[in-house]
Amino acid sequence: MIRFVLGRIGFYALVAVVLAFFTLPLLWLVTAPFTADPTYEVRVPLPGGGRGDGGTAAFTWDNFRAVLEHPYALPSLYNSVLLSAGTAALVVLLAALAAYALSRVRLPGRDALLYVLLLLSSIITGTAAIVPLFQLAVELDLIDSRLGLVLILTGGLLPAAIFMLKDFMDSTPKSYEESARVFGASPLQIVRHVVVPLVRPGLATIAVWAVANVWGNFLMPYLLLSDVEKQPAAVITYTLYTEGGQANLRLLSTFGLLYSVPVVLMYLFVSKKYGFRFHGGIKR
Amino acid sequence: MAAIELRGLTKVYPGGVTALDALDLVVPDGEFFALLGPSGCGKTTLLRTIAGLEAATGGAVVIGGRDVTGVQPGERDVAMVFQDYALFPHMDVADNIAYPLRIKKVPKGARRGKAAEVGARLGLDGLMDRRPGQLSGGQQQRVALARVMATQAQAFLFDEPLSNLDARLRLEARTFLKKLQRELGVTTVFVTHDQAEALAMADRMAVMEAGHIRQIGTPAEVFQRPANTFVAAFIGSTPMNLLDATVRGDTLEVAGCKVPVPASAEGRLQDGERLVYGVRPEYMAYSDGPADAALAGKVAIVENLGASYLVTLDVGDVAVQAVVPEGREPAVGSDGHAVPRRDRALVYRDGELV
Amino acid sequence: MAQATSPPDAAPGEDARARRHSTDAAGLGRVRAALFTAPALALIAVFLVFPALWVLYLGLTTYRLTGADAAEPQFVGLDNFVEALWDPAFWDSTWLTVEFVLGSAVVGQVGLGFTIAWLLRDRRGPLKRLVEGLVILAWILPSAVVSFLWVALLDRDSGTLNALLGIPGFPWLLDHPMLSIVVFNTWRGTAFSMMLYGAALGNVPPSHLESARLAGATGWQQLRDVVFPHIKGHVLTNLLLISLWTFNDFTPFMLTAGGPDGRSEVLAVHVYKVAVQSGELGYGAALSTIILLINLVVAVFYLRLLRSKR
């Protein structure tokens, strides 16, 4: 009994520590945008606050007004949505097809191939690859084209996506597909009717992962898109500095919050609708 | 019409393991046929090869007179119930049942109607819009059966259809399945590792071992006259007594006792030959007092089987088991005498029935 | 009694029909499987393999972003590699990276991710959703935002952490730059491991755990003897991916810029400084190649370790 109680206490203590660890850094994001003159200090925005040093600051919507008036801020969020949705759709579609085939059919050298691609993808996402990628885009006439950027980003994400999805599919029982097959379903019907719905949580998770990756990517969009009207929020975030390189915390904190909202909403949507899982083991 | 015929069917896996070794088998139309054997014997591979999920390395599969060896599973006109039922977790019961019809491009209304009809027949009405995850094991099994029925296939294949049910449900399902098959009259092959299940349900059965069929026959034949010591040991809820024996004229010497040569082997044995004498515990007459042609020894263990008891006698240094009706069970340590029924006792030479 | 054993003379000759009969679960067959993989592989070939090979080639030249070497780069063979291997800054960065990967990925993310997954394994309801949601939030927020959050958290004068601990003025990013980025990256990346292990633990049959518990196994023994064998494959996937990602993670730059005095200059940051800030793209490409080789060694090590160990 005592052991049980101690166990409970230990459990909640641990959970509390974990919660604190993951919440603490987020406090700034939910307070600074609402304070009149944000610094790095977390202060509670209160109407009429900020006079004493009691950890409060004057509450204001001005920062949001400033972001709304910013000529590129909101359009850049739309660009981010386009880029990440396009990349995620392409990554999920291509990775799912490839991962399924690799999971179910023994193609020669598939494991070695996957490892090699995974390693190469680390080069491509690194900074040293900017010249080849840029030149490639120039040669293919994909400069300043969202499609080109989507293709390049997709190329970098695909190996890891295939790797993860193959793992997911490996752990999905095959009897569903066999069952459908005995009933006469064609391979494509099986994929559509059975496989896609079964691995949907995995697809959704990969989609979120791809979106999160593209959502935060700065260097590639900046280099490949010169038209500011096509540039995503990651690039615009980096412009919220002054000539001397000082962060404009008023705009940065507020835009940072707005910039985070779509991915959070997407996560909530996906986790409610599909469940958010990296691994199979179908729940019955 | 839809007999299943296997001719020299062979399956060798890429690693060189032979799962099926040139099997010949005929399952006539309408028969309820069991494939029985220990795990790894090839029974599931055989079923999957009939379904087309595994490609035969050699030989032929003929269903309803049509050679389907190279035909895709979906074109063989068979339906299969998987061990885990493989109900699609993202579809409700009606959609699951109607899935085969969806593949056949039956209009939605018609297939929902058919699903409802089949479901009702299996007592699934009221559950049609549930997901498989919300059903009990028995209900899931019936959905899987309903889905198979909806196909109107020429033959059904069941892979361990009862193994995912708990013991009590299994008996019910056994009866239910047998009745259903009888009503439908569709040729059905099912795989099981449970000999009682095979005996109880099948019209005929095949006992398999290591890629070979060791015996084909009706449950009664297989139970009463196992064709070899493997089948003899495998079939029966209490294993058959298999005892070393030596022919002494017209009697056999078994564990120091003398018993008559079984009726089936009369005139086929040579004096002095060493054989295996087999008799099921159920086919022993037990008495406390001395009896003629009995295996006599001391009672070592008495096990309660419900309406009867299983008595293990130490006869010399071999153990002999006999089934004793309730009320007549002996005390441990007392003397016991088991008299084999001559018309049920068997003799095996080199493992094969004489 | 009919003997049904197979006739020994039955010819098991290879049936040609069997070959075009695909045996995978969905009946794809090799041709269709190849078609399924083709679009992904084509895209990877053009937008990944080709530029990656180009990077490998650039590593053999004096190519620079600007200056005379931009117009006419010289082919110098392995000079860049030799230079890197003789450069103490490279080795410093390498060791810092090893520290970073071991500390934040292997110990931090795997340890914390597994711990959270283990703590919440049989729970349902709002507490689990809250913890998982926050952990995943840290993972999906854009790095530009996240880095500001941590600068604000660790700030010397008005940072949240110092305010809570009551030690204003404590310079975390200066006195403990590696610890700071290790903890940061643990915070940032735990979600992946947590989700992976959460799913993996769901696949451990409860009966196995119960029987281990009945046999008197301690918590640790249960983990080692029952849980680990079940999730070994997931551990491998997880370690491979997060090590690779952490190795190439550039985000620490936004916290410490590699400083102070290079004390948190992990390889990804080192490459950025070399390739972008100094414009030495040839040398930077050579460094990328070396990182690739290190990653390869790490991957092979993991594969060996987890394949051999039972």
Add this chain to the structure above:
Amino acid sequence: MASRKRSIGVIAVVAATGLGLSACGQSSGGAGGGAVELTITQNAIAGGKNAVSAEHIANWVIPTFEAAQKAKGKDVKVKFIPSGVDDEQYKTKLSLDLKSGKGADVIDIDGIWAGEFAQAGYIKPLAEVVGAEADTWEGWSQIPDAVQGLATYDGKKYALPIGTDGRVLYFNKTLFQKAGLPADWQPKSWQEILDAGAKLKSSGVPVPIQINAGTAMGEATTMQGVLPLLAGAGAEIQKDGKWTGAGQALKDVLGLYQKIYGGSGLGDPRLQQEAKGRDKSFQQFAQGRIGILMEGDYFWRGVVNPKDGVARMPDRDQNVGYALIPAMEPGKGIRGQDFVSMSGGALRTVNPNSKHPKEAFELLAFTLSADALKQETKGGNVRVTPRGDVNKEILAGEPLLTFISEKVLPLTAYRPPVAIYPQVSVALQEATAAVAGGTPPDQAAADYQKKLEGIVGGAGNIAS
């Protein structure tokens, strides 16, 4: 059924995104019939970095220029391509563009990049790109030779200078008063700076002197620290093709760093290591925690500007003093000067890949016409322009900028515009970081010498 609908939905989304993307991909280009299309780029963006100049280009330059062309019967369309990121990233992007034959027709670059861009063939002498009118531009006569030098490489003009700046010592008059120092303080030697620091310290100022050091501040350490001091010790970082090594001048500079950061308490060595240390130094100056700060005129215009600075000081004009940076000792500076400074400045040039180089140059020249510069510097956005005629007019009400223009620019020096300069700069920053961290100046200088040899290709390229 439900799942079918969903999968159709997924396909529709994929298709729609695909279409949307390809449609977007094609939307660029598409020249109107006969119109000349020009593009102009700067590292500036409305609502962000250098917003004022971005707005000036978009709202004044483009419409006015287009109208002027129209009046001449030419149909010219100009598009502004904003950027607004780190200078290094802007430079990377620009280099990639220029290398691939792309990029805007009129581009802004930092003066320090001129040499490396020229060497790489990214930019060409203006006379080659646009013809003789580049050399006969009316503005040249208004631009001082030193500032013209910024745009000159190998004796040829590659660009037009956009402006220049200068570095001075700022000080907090309130703190000075408390420490008993004069409001019109003008040190004549390094020692006088240290003396003032010591007085400030004893009057309780937390950070008496801030002279940027270390690698975290990046180029700000070199430009607002090492180089002005080096000039005060009589050396230029590169002269006549030879680089300055670990000679006496550098040792003197590092010695001064040691006196400030080596335990005297005159400076805050930790601040130099912080990733955002420079931002913090601005904040601390504005909060009255720093006594003396070496910075460029940007500090006055953009940091402590009471109107829109990042660290506003409402009482800037009364409270912030400025002084020339003294040589180590009078007469010991470069060219035997008593006072020194360093300057930078941006350039604007025509992309050699431009399809319309003549029109592009017209646009370029227009942006640097007296009218355009006056317009640009209206509304409190005053800076030192390259043109003497304009400066005379706009700097009138700006004491500091007048000071820079009249007192500092005649003394100033520029960095060598060559490709390896950034690496040399990093080596200098590392040397100061070492000293601030406790390494003896001689040792730090020797380490620098070794590193320098590696960068510049041997001791032969280093002045002994």
